[in-house]
Amino acid sequence: MPRAALLLTLILPCALLPAQAAPGAHQHGVVTLEVAIDGAELSLGLRAPLDDLIGFERAPRTAAERQAAAELLRSLRAPGALFEPSAAAGCTLAAATVQAPVLEGGAAGADHAELVADYRYQCAQPQALRGLKHRLFADFRRIARIDAAVAGPRGQALHKLKRPADTLSWPQ
Template identity: 55%
Template sequence: MNSRSSVLSALVLGLAALLPAAVVAAGAHAHSHAHAQAGHGAHEHGRIGLEVALDGQTLTIGLEAPLDSLLGFERAPRTEAEKKAAQALLEHLRAGQGLFAPDAAAQCQPVSTTVDAPVLQAGGAAQGEHADLEASFVLRCAQPQALTAIDLGGLLDRYRRITRVEAEIVTPAGQFKSGLKRPARVLRWGR
């Protein structure tokens, strides 16, 4: 074998050895773009994202929403009226009452709520052009097998700027994507 074919063979073997790493890196890069362009990571006024997970008797509802969809603005409150509206939003979400109504047969009761909206906290500064709110609502369900829907009427009635809900749902019965547009109010999955 001459030196040229030896160099070519070594080059091909070297590239072949690097190929799996390149495929993994390209896949990770494409995956991160997909998350940035679709699903709950996309910032779209009027749309909120929910992540619903049922694990045993624990139902967790994660909410991600542009502040504009809840308040009509998405920056630190400037006026007294905006400050009052922001405070009322935080208090209402932290109370967690009446926002979500899981199937009555599931017998779900609220356990805890967390709300994260740094731009609305005292002294919060704007973080870029768009600000989101994230919240988590944990409920305990006595009959979790009866859970196949959540009525979002309480959330939609109070926050009229929400026009569309997109949800990813994980239950023992499987993984589902569901959504609704006004005037619909009930998020359903499964059978």
């Protein structure tokens, strides 16, 4: 077996480690955001305790809770200005996937439940990507901190954003 191929199989899973936070291990008030820049594609992976987004981590029980859950899912599936990549990069949203099984009639798990959202943008000028403005703190008052991992052509970096910081920047 070529040595290089063996090394790659060993190294690649480690590069993805920040994505692997186990459900139930979360800390209320802290969401994680994975940012990956790959060619013209910018992808964002948001993982948040449901408590931070809607105030409970179980199936909705009342009409008001069901409505709040539906509105949350609808708004995150059309995120609008929730995330704004550098304007000069000319990024447009190409795909959005939002999953929160507990809110959608799925099996309730243990004590905690999360929402996972993935967004993919296509950028006309990806080299102009310098950062991202976000409205997570503005729209969700329970979120106190964002642990962001950025992976791009210049390597990887971890950033901790504390309320009210609304911009995630990375060196170009």
